[in-house]
Amino acid sequence: MKSCLVVDDSSVVRKIARRILEELGFSVVEAEDGERALELCTKSLPDAILLDWNMPVMDGYDFLGRLRRLPGGEGPKVVFCTTENDIDHISRALNAGANEYIMKPFDKEIVAAKFQEVGLIQALSAESA
């Protein structure tokens, strides 16, 4: 089973994300800020990270930079999931090594589409229009 670390300071968002990701077949670990997430990653790297931008202590952007410098830290697919919905933020995230980007609000369909995009899940069986 693939693992996904959900990093968001809102417990509500973490709960929604957990439900969606479990439905998509992931085992889920949660962190409420970048610092805690980094701590978890130094112990064990997940396959995927769903990452908020604005968080107290260490924000998502900062976390991503540090993650990518960890041994093996280029491995996890990082998908931002944030209300920062402008081109500047998106470009910065991609330059820092993000693999995909979700603009909140999000739903299962968007998460599935984006995870499919980066090869974390297989294409869902083709549904007709």
Next chain:
Amino acid sequence: MNQPDYEFLRKLLRDKSGLDLSADKQYLIESRLLPLARKAGLASISDLVQKLRDGSSTLVSQVVEAMTTNETFFFRDKVPFDHFREMIMPELLKARANRRSIRIWCAACSTGQEPYSLAMSLKEMSAALAGWRVEIIATDLSQEVLEKSKAGLYSQFEVQRGLPIQLLVKYFKQAGELWQINSDVRGMVQHRQLNLLHDFSQLGTFDVVFCRNVLIYFDQDTKINIFGRIAKLMEPDGFLVLGAAETVVGLTDVFKPLADRRGLYRPSGIVSTAKAPLPGASRVAAAGN
């Protein structure tokens, strides 16, 4: 809804758009047409049918458009666009090396995600296409979706279904809450209103035809007829791309499937007997519109 009204609408839709409703789709008609009836100041489906029987042609096209399914998204099903990049374009680059021009038809483009996915794919291979002329003709029955396609404006939700983030950054601009595809990509696509039930031989000859997720709504004879007429305007070494739930197998031999390339077909060289649209359709064309 009473039976005669239902049968009237069923026949109208079949004649006008090809939509083949089974005998038990009353709920679908009601959910889509009641709002339309109310907007036209009519109290019920019965009143709407009465107006249609009296021959209100603007109402007819509204009814037809309201009953179409316009669901679409960028790079839908992914595989066809892999075929396009990995097989269709490399083959055509060789085969058309002298002519240096390629014509692509999106035969039911809806709100534009499909033709623009092709346009972006072409942009991504622009080095190989320097000096080439590539046309994308996008057609649909519905004027409403064509307008949206031309504008190239999409909601945040729409740009997150199937569109890789790198392509969003590269080919879109923010427009308030919406995202607009850049004008140079928009400029690669020509839009035209076209009903597949009617004659389309005037569109010219195509190297590639995307006809996806529209024939599924039609009955067998209509599908066969349209396949036959599409084959007639394709280059013998062209490509036909169908939707994930569609096939020519068991319907017609004017196209043959490609092994290992799901949803991809080529003309077989066998000529269809379908010279013209089906009689019902041409009669409607002559009477209506």
